Amino acid sequence: MKITVVGTGYVGLVTGTCFAETGNDVTCVDIDANKVKKLSSGQITIYEPGLEKLFERNLKEERLFFTTSLEEGIKDAEVIFLALPTPPGADGAADLSFVLNVAAHLGKIMTDYKVIVDKSTVPVGTAEKVTAAIAQNCKTPFDVVSNPEFLREGVAVDDFMKPDRVVIGTMSERARKVMGELYAPFVRQGNPILFMDEKSAELTKYAANSFLATKISFMNEIAVLCEKLGADVDMVRKGIGSDDRIGKRFLFPGIGYGGSCFPKDVQALVKSSQDAQYEFKILNAVMDVNENQKLFLLPKIKSFFKNDLKGKHFALWGLAFKPNTDDIREAPALYIIEALLAEGATVSVFDPEAMANVKQVVGDKIIYAEHQYTCLENADALIIATEWSVFRTPDFHKISASLKNQAIFDGRNLFEVSRMKELGYHYESVGRIPAIL
Numbered sequence: 001m002k003i004t005v006v007g008t009g010y011v012g013l014v015t016g017t018c019f020a021e022t023g024n025d026v027t028c029v030d031i032d033a034n035k036v037k038k039l040s041s042g043q044i045t046i047y048e049p050g051l052e053k054l055f056e057r058n059l060k061e062e063r064l065f066f067t068t069s070l071e072e073g074i075k076d077a078e079v080i081f082l083a084l085p086t087p088p089g090a091d092g093a094a095d096l097s098f099v100l101n102v103a104a105h106l107g108k109i110m111t112d113y114k115v116i117v118d119k120s121t122v123p124v125g126t127a128e129k130v131t132a133a134i135a136q137n138c139k140t141p142f143d144v145v146s147n148p149e150f151l152r153e154g155v156a157v158d159d160f161m162k163p164d165r166v167v168i169g170t171m172s173e174r175a176r177k178v179m180g181e182l183y184a185p186f187v188r189q190g191n192p193i194l195f196m197d198e199k200s201a202e203l204t205k206y207a208a209n210s211f212l213a214t215k216i217s218f219m220n221e222i223a224v225l226c227e228k229l230g231a232d233v234d235m236v237r238k239g240i241g242s243d244d245r246i247g248k249r250f251l252f253p254g255i256g257y258g259g260s261c262f263p264k265d266v267q268a269l270v271k272s273s274q275d276a277q278y279e280f281k282i283l284n285a286v287m288d289v290n291e292n293q294k295l296f297l298l299p300k301i302k303s304f305f306k307n308d309l310k311g312k313h314f315a316l317w318g319l320a321f322k323p324n325t326d327d328i329r330e331a332p333a334l335y336i337i338e339a340l341l342a343e344g345a346t347v348s349v350f351d352p353e354a355m356a357n358v359k360q361v362v363g364d365k366i367i368y369a370e371h372q373y374t375c376l377e378n379a380d381a382l383i384i385a386t387e388w389s390v391f392r393t394p395d396f397h398k399i400s401a402s403l404k405n406q407a408i409f410d411g412r413n414l415f416e417v418s419r420m421k422e423l424g425y426h427y428e429s430v431g432r433i434p435a436i437l
């Protein structure tokens with residue numbers, strides 16, 4: 001099939017590459033000429049494990065193309081995916097201008113039947129708006145489908161190739177047939193394609209992200225309670241996660257959820273609810289808990305340093321909002337850095353992939369270490385904000401030799417408390433009884 005993907009960010013690039021991998025001719029369109037130039041010359045623009053190999057193969061075998069021209073990109077295409085940004089506007093609602101502007105442009109240039117697919121995360125009612133935007137100037141028949149994406153950064157290729165489910169929202173039989181054929185190679189493992197109406201598909205996406213965010217905030221509150229009552233959140237997590245009705249996943253407490261999606265999507269669903277004259281009480285609490293959780297370690301750090309961080313120097317491991325990505329959008333580490341600097345401290349940072357992105361945002365207010373161990377030089381304590389594998393089994397002798405105080409503040413519960421006690425660390429984490437020197 002010939003398909004077009006408009007927007008070659010995270011979702012667009014994964015979507016385009018994976019559809020090319022299953023034998024389709026894919027043209028990706030982006031307004032960012034620099035990005036298109038890089039991608040056309042074989043240079044991948046995002047860090048995503050496993051994607052580069054597929055990208056290079058499909059580019060070489062001429063199933064994957066890039067252009068800045070929408071007209072050129074949609075020529076002969078049967079399906080057009082819109083993988084465009086939907087950032088939060090000033091009031092928290094999803095900004096649909098990228099999607100609607102492209103839709104209006106499509107209406108002017110389409111000359112035969114096409115299926116236009118909302119791949120971006122968009123509020124209920126967007127398929128209708130996209131239909132209206134296209135229809136203003138369009139003379140050919142078309143269908144608009146809501147096909148939300150559930151991939152996670154870091155495991156995006158696997159998530160796309162072996163989805164738990166594919167949600168396709170449209171009542172058009174013609175569009176259902178086209179979409180069913182396109183996704184057939186991905187759902188062979190027995191996971192279903194769920195056909196539904198557009199609005200239900202749109203809400204499914206927000207409900208999924210909001211439910212997962214709720215699970216995390218719930219566990220973060222349980223972690224707070226564990227510390228207050230002397231329980232261990234790891235035990236409680238395993239205790240409840242063994243119940244199939246609850247499930248083991250997404251129960252890890254930490255320093256809050258970040259990334260480009262949970263924060264914006266929870267906020268957008270709250271706003272959609274308000275617009276429908278309904279106050280979504282749980283989600284307001286989920287957002288509140290998450291705001292506080294980002295700075296969960298700060299009082300512990302301040303208390304260790306007797307409320308005076310002025311002149312103290314901290315090593316911070318982990319900047320990305322989660323491991324296996326260079327994405328720093330809403331990363332808790334950025335909030336910790338700001339708070340430490342505001343207290344008059346200085347900070348050295350290390351992350352395996354996200355350093356360049358942080359440098360662009362934070363600049364020279366902090367020191368960028370070459371290595372996780374050089375990051376520790378002259379530091380009064382170590383803070384861990386992201387659970388990269390390389391941080392899980394560190395050389396504790398090197399850590400001890402570099403740190404001025406044997407103190408580690410771990411926002412991702414990487415180490416056993418008992419081991420840290422044996423090693424002689426002042427070790428504080430999230431929801432567990434601390435090892436205090």
Ligand SMILES: NC(=O)C1=CN([C@@H]2O[C@H](COP(=O)(O)OP(=O)(O)OC[C@H]3O[C@@H](n4cnc5c(N)ncnc54)[C@H](O)[C@@H]3O)[C@@H](O)[C@H]2O)C=CC1
Pocket residue numbers: 006007008009010011012029030031032035083084085086098101102119120121122149150151152153260261
């Ligand atoms: N990042 C993720 O893991 C996931 C994101 N989503 C949703 O997918 C959508 C896209 O997200 P990302 O890929 O992360 O966004 P992104 O910000 O990484 O990429 C968007 C791309 O669209 C391009 N663009 C902007 N205006 C354009 C136009 N008029 N014509 C052509 N290209 C244009 C930008 O240059 C950029 O390359 C959002 O709605 C997001 O919520 C859904 C699931 C996962």
Ligand SMILES: O=C(O)[C@H]1O[C@H](OP(=O)(O)OP(=O)(O)OC[C@H]2O[C@@H](n3ccc(=O)[nH]c3=O)[C@H](O)[C@@H]2O)[C@H](O)[C@@H](O)[C@@H]1O
Pocket residue numbers: 121149150151152153154209212216249250251252253254255256257258259260261262321322
């Ligand atoms: O809509 C989206 O963009 C995507 O948002 C999330 O994916 P992603 O943001 O890539 O990352 P997650 O693995 O979900 O993690 C999100 C945040 O939650 C945190 N988290 C996750 C799990 C957990 O148990 N505890 C926890 O604090 C992570 O550290 C991270 O900051 C969803 O998992 C995807 O299904 C969805 O497609």
